[in-house]
Amino acid sequence: ALDQARKKQSYIVYDEQLGWTNGSSRRSEDGLYFSSVEGIRSGVMGTAFADRSASYRIALLGDSVMFGQEVPFEDSLGYQLEIALGGSEFQVLNFGVMGYGVDQMYLRYEKDVRKWDPDVVILGFIGDDVVRSMTVYPFIRAPEWLMPWSKPRFVLQGKDLSLLNVPTAPPERIFSVNSVQELPFIHYDPYYCDCDWERSYWKFFYHSYVFRSILSLYPLYQVQRDETSSESRREIHREIIKTFVDKVKSACSIPLIVLLPTKESYLSPQARFHPAGDSILREADIDYFDATS
Numbered sequence: 074a075l076d077q078a079r080k081k082q083s084y085i086v087y088d089e090q091l092g093w094t095n096g097s098s099r100r101s102e103d104g105l106y107f108s109s110v111e112g113i114r115s116g117v118m119g120t121a122f123a124d125r126s127a128s129y130r131i132a133l134l135g136d137s138v139m140f141g142q143e144v145p146f147e148d149s150l151g152y153q154l155e156i157a158l159g160g161s162e163f164q165v166l167n168f169g170v171m172g173y174g175v176d177q178m179y180l181r182y183e184k185d186v187r188k189w190d191p192d193v194v195i196l197g198f199i200g201d202d203v204v205r206s207m208t209v210y211p212f213i214r215a216p217e218w219l220m221p222w223s224k225p226r227f228v229l230q231g232k233d234l235s236l237l238n239v240p241t242a243p244p245e246r247i248f249s250v251n252s253v254q255e256l257p258f259i260h261y262d263p264y265y266c267d268c269d270w271e272r273s274y275w276k277f278f279y280h281s282y283v284f285r286s287i288l289s290l291y292p293l294y295q296v297q298r299d300e301t302s303s304e305s306r307r308e309i310h311r312e313i314i315k316t317f318v319d320k321v322k323s324a325c326s327i328p329l330i331v332l333l334p335t336k337e338s339y340l341s342p343q344a345r346f347h348p349a350g351d352s353i354l355r356e357a358d359i360d361y362f363d364a365t366s
Contacts, residue, residue, distance in 0.1 A: 074221040075221050075244050075245070075248065077219070083096065083099070084096060084102075084106050084108065085171065085172075085220075086099075087241075088241070089240035089241050089243070090240065090241070091170075091177055091180055091181055091184065091224070091225070092177060092225060093220065093222045093224075094181070094185075095112040095113070095114065095170055096108060096112060097109075097111065097112050098110050098118055098119040100118045105143075105144075105145060106146075107120075109121060109122050111123065111185075112185070113166050113167060114140060114141065114146065114149065114151065114169065115146065122164070122166055125164060127163060128162045128163070129158075129162065129163045129164070129192045129193075130163075130164045130166065130189060130190070130192055130193075131154070131155075131163065131164070131165045131191060131194075131195065132166050132168055132182075132186045132189060132193070132194045132195070133150065133151050133154075133166065133167045133169055133197065134169065134179075134181060134182055134186065134194065134196045134197070135169040135173065135178060135195075135333070136169060136171065136173040136178075136199065137169070137171040137172065137173075138150075138169075138197065138333045139167065139197045139333065140167065140170060140171055141167070141169070142171055150167070150197075151167030152165070152167075166186075168182075168185060168186055169197075172205070172211060172218060172220055173202065173205070174203070174204075174205030174206035174207075175196075175198050175202050175203060175205075175206045175313060175314070176206040176224075176225065176226075177206075177224060177225070178196055178198065178202075178317075179196075179313050179316070180225060182194065182317065182321070183320070187324055190324070190325075191326050192326060192327065193329060194326050194327070194328050195329045195330075195331060196317065196328070196330050196331070197330075197331040197332075197333045197364075198350060199332070199333050199334075199335050200349050200350050203306065203310055203349045203350050204263075204306075204349075206226075206227070206309070206310065206313070207226070207261075207262075207301060207306050207309075208224065208226070208262050208263065208264060209223055209224060209226045209237070209238055209258050209259065209261050209262040210223050210224075210247070210265070211224065213253075213262060213264045213265055214262075214264040221244040221247070221248065222241065222244055222247075223238055223242045224241060225237065225238050225239045225241060226238055226258060226261050226262075227312075227313060228261070228300065228309070229305070229308055232312070234309070234313065234316060237258045237261060238257060238258050242256070242257060252270075253270050254267065254270065260298060260300070261300050261301065262301070263298075268288070306349070307349070307353055307356070310350075310353045311356060314353065314354065314357055314359055315357050315359065318330070318359060329361075330359060331361065331362045331364055332351060332354075332361060332362070332364060332365060333364055351363070
């Protein structure tokens with residue numbers, strides 16, 4: 074994964090403030106994705122969006138759904154929105170990044186979007202993005218992603234948001250430690266459980282993959298930590314989204330929060346697959362658009 078991330082054609086690159094982001098003037102290895110010089114999804118590699126003037130500018134923030142994973146640029150939400158609005162008069166900039174949590178969307182607004190002075194900023198997320206915000210090391214939760222990066226992690230100090238793991242630990246440092254327990258802020262990751270990893274008094278049994286498999290499938294206990302609790306998750310996200318909305322308004326832009334559908338939404342339209350996101354927005358008294366129907 075590290076070798077792939079170092080390659081020139083790697084579309085996603087390490088970022089010390091965001092964890093990872095879209096690289097500048099990149100082409101994905103499969104040729105499906107291209108990025109502009111500004112690291113925005115584009116139809117042609119190396120496009121300079123800043124060179125184009127438009128009457129109205131709309132910025133999109135989100136994860137792989139907003140980015141348009143697995144589809145060409147012409148089928149992405151951003152491109153389709155620009156066409157639907159009338160083309161040249163509107164410029165839609167897609168700042169979506171695969172694998173992002175709600176926290177990284179807000180941080181990308183601060184780092185990369187605000188300076189564009191957009192008229193409208195749309196933050197679109199799915200329920201799983203609320204869970205991602207609470208992680209520090211995404212590969213612990215989902216090793217199949219092959220994303221060798223860590224990410225920032227918001228915590229609350231009183232009623233104020235505070236960031237941990239910034240600058241983020243670079244991949245080389247992460248995978249050079251002798252034990253997972255040496256990783257900074259590992260106990261702030263809800264998917265880390267020490268009983269899944271190292272118990273010094275059981276090392277005699279560690280040569281047995283059967284023993285380790287059984288231990289992982291049927292853990293004897295799991296310590297509940299306040300910093301990873303569901304209540305902590307709700308409080309942190311209420312503050313992140315409220316802060317995002319306030320920052321966008323203070324920049325004289327219009328914020329729009331959208332709950333996006335997932336693949337499962339199409340298979341079972343009656344089901345709601347984002348109860349956490351829905352309740353957080355209602356509790357924060359923030360207007361939003363539910364696109365899942």
